[in-house]
Amino acid sequence: MLDDIFRYIDEHADEFVQDVVRLCQQPSISAQGVGLQETAELVARMLEEAGATAEILPVVGGPPVVRGALSGRAGPTLLFYNHYDVQPPDPLEEWQSPPFQPRVAEGKIVARGASDNKGNLAARLAALKAWRAVHGELPASVIFCIEGEEEVGSPHFLRFLQEHRDRFAADVCLNEGFGVNSRGQLQIILGAKGLVYVELEVQGPALDVHSSWATVIPNPAWRLVWALSTLKGPDDRILIEGFYDDVRLPSAAELAALEQIPPEDAVARQVYGVSRLVNDVTGVDFWRKHLLEPTCNICGLVSGYTGAGAKTITPRTARAKLDFRLVPDQRPDDILQKLRRHLDRHGFSDVILTGALEGEPPARTPPDHPFVGLCAEVAEQVYGVPPVIMPTMAATVPMAQLRETLGVPVADAGVGYPDNRIHAPNEHIRIADYLTGIKYLVVLLDRLPSLRTR
Numbered sequence: 373m374l375d376d377i378f379r380y381i382d383e384h385a386d387e388f389v390q391d392v393v394r395l396c397q398q399p400s401i402s403a404q405g406v407g408l409q410e411t412a413e414l415v416a417r418m419l420e421e422a423g424a425t426a427e428i429l430p431v432v433g434g435p436p437v438v439r440g441a442l443s444g445r446a447g448p449t450l451l452f453y454n455h456y457d458v459q460p461p462d463p464l465e466e467w468q469s470p471p472f473q474p475r476v477a478e479g480k481i482v483a484r485g486a487s488d489n490k491g492n493l494a495a496r497l498a499a500l501k502a503w504r505a506v507h508g509e510l511p512a513s514v515i516f517c518i519e520g521e522e523e524v525g526s527p528h529f530l531r532f533l534q535e536h537r538d539r540f541a542a543d544v545c546l547n548e549g550f551g552v553n554s555r556g557q558l559q560i561i562l563g564a565k566g567l568v569y570v571e572l573e574v575q576g577p578a579l580d581v582h583s584s585w586a587t588v589i590p591n592p593a594w595r596l597v598w599a600l601s602t603l604k605g606p607d608d609r610i611l612i613e614g615f616y617d618d619v620r621l622p623s624a625a626e627l628a629a630l631e632q633i634p635p636e637d638a639v640a641r642q643v644y645g646v647s648r649l650v651n652d653v654t655g656v657d658f659w660r661k662h663l664l665e666p667t668c669n670i671c672g673l674v675s676g677y678t679g680a681g682a683k684t685i686t687p688r689t690a691r692a693k694l695d696f697r698l699v700p701d702q703r704p705d706d707i708l709q710k711l712r713r714h715l716d717r718h719g720f721s722d723v724i725l726t727g728a729l730e731g732e733p734p735a736r737t738p739p740d741h742p743f744v745g746l747c748a749e750v751a752e753q754v755y756g757v758p759p760v761i762m763p764t765m766a767a768t769v770p771m772a773q774l775r776e777t778l779g780v781p782v783a784d785a786g787v788g789y790p791d792n793r794i795h796a797p798n799e800h801i802r803i804a805d806y807l808t809g810i811k812y813l814v815v816l817l818d819r820l821p822s823l824r825t826r
């Protein structure tokens with residue numbers, strides 16, 4: 373029975389590739405407010421073409437959420453979370469082809485959003501299309517929740533979800549979609565880190581001053597550098613008072629899961645072109661640090677003159693953008709308060725915190741949940757190798773919103789692979805991964821009713 377549908381997927385591969393192309397041709401840059409309404413409308417049309425009903429639901433203060441629904445037989449209801457927005461494509465000169473003119477070549481689809489997250493959305497639509505074409509009614513009902521500002525931290529998503537809780541009620545949830553690791557094992561990701569994003573600003577003289585005045589005019593760039601240097605030590609330990617207070621100790625099941633993840637420290641060094649990793653972590657220590665520890669990261673730092681040649685000034689302002697990735701049970705508002713208190717205590721009350729986003733809390737689903745067991749069985753069947761259960765991802769997606777507001781277990785499956793360059797120039801997916809990802813979804817749909825008896 374699954375052979376028929378697998379054959380259908382292979383025979384319709386070109387059509388399914390074109391679905392990704394169609395989505396990626398439409399820019400949808402949430403950071404710049406570009407093309408969001410148009411993309412929501414395109415997504416709604418594509419949901420309808422896949423046989424689902426589609427609604428574009430307004431979001432107060434942000435781009436709309438697209439809800440799709442398709443009822444099936446008696447199985448548990450599966451919620452797909454995806455997002456239709458993408459990261460800005462910059463730096464444009466590093467793209468080998470224009471980011472919003474998808475290039476299909478050498479077994480890949482290259483475009484901004486190809487992996488994050490339009491390829492994953494297209495795979496889910498393709499799974500529905502294939503199932504309906506071959507077998508008709510779905511074995512279980514599905515609901516889509518497709519938001520438009522994930523890439524800027526989903527600032528309005530929690531409130532939206534709280535207000536529309538009953539419209540997205542489901543038994544289980546698949547998150548936006550990640551992919552296989554370097555050994556071809558599907559990574560089933562059970563959690564996400566939280567996020568606090570904040571800007572630090574120091575104001576200096578009323579104008580840029582001739583640098584001979586550096587004798588007596590305080591330099592805001594130095595103030596900022598000194599303030600930043602109090603936040604973290606060279607051993608990577610974050611020094612903000614109380615920062616680690618709410619970090620939950622990992623469970624035995626989570627630690628056991630870490631032991632089974634193949635080492636990727638060498639891959640990380642190679643892919644990102646660095647000769648060493650922080651604290652030279654390897655093996656399980658790499659995973660423990662990468663997945664279970666919070667961060668304090670400088671995303672951007674700017675002050676004074678940075679153009680060609682010399683310009684001798686004492687600048688008027690200095691600014692840094694920071695992000696903190698949080699782990700359970702740290703809370704964004706609490707971390708922001710602790711940062712403010714830390715700066716004040718260390719004599720940096722002149723450092724202004726601006727641009728703080730509402731932040732996102734972290735969340736994890738336990739590795740021993742029955743839905744996780746089902747996802748793992750299906751992955752081994754389709755990929756031919758056991759999956760890797762990741763207790764969490766190192767990045768942030770609105771998983772806490774889904775998990776806490778809807779009370780569902782959240783797992784993950786996707787069409788990416790480690791070198792797919794999400795958020796970077798030449799983002800792409802491999803078509804083979806994409807097709808396998810569609811097959812995984814149809815088998816999962818097929819097996820979903822068995823969850824009732826587990």
Ligand SMILES: [Zn+2]
Binds near residue numbers: 459794
């Ligand atoms: Zn992203």
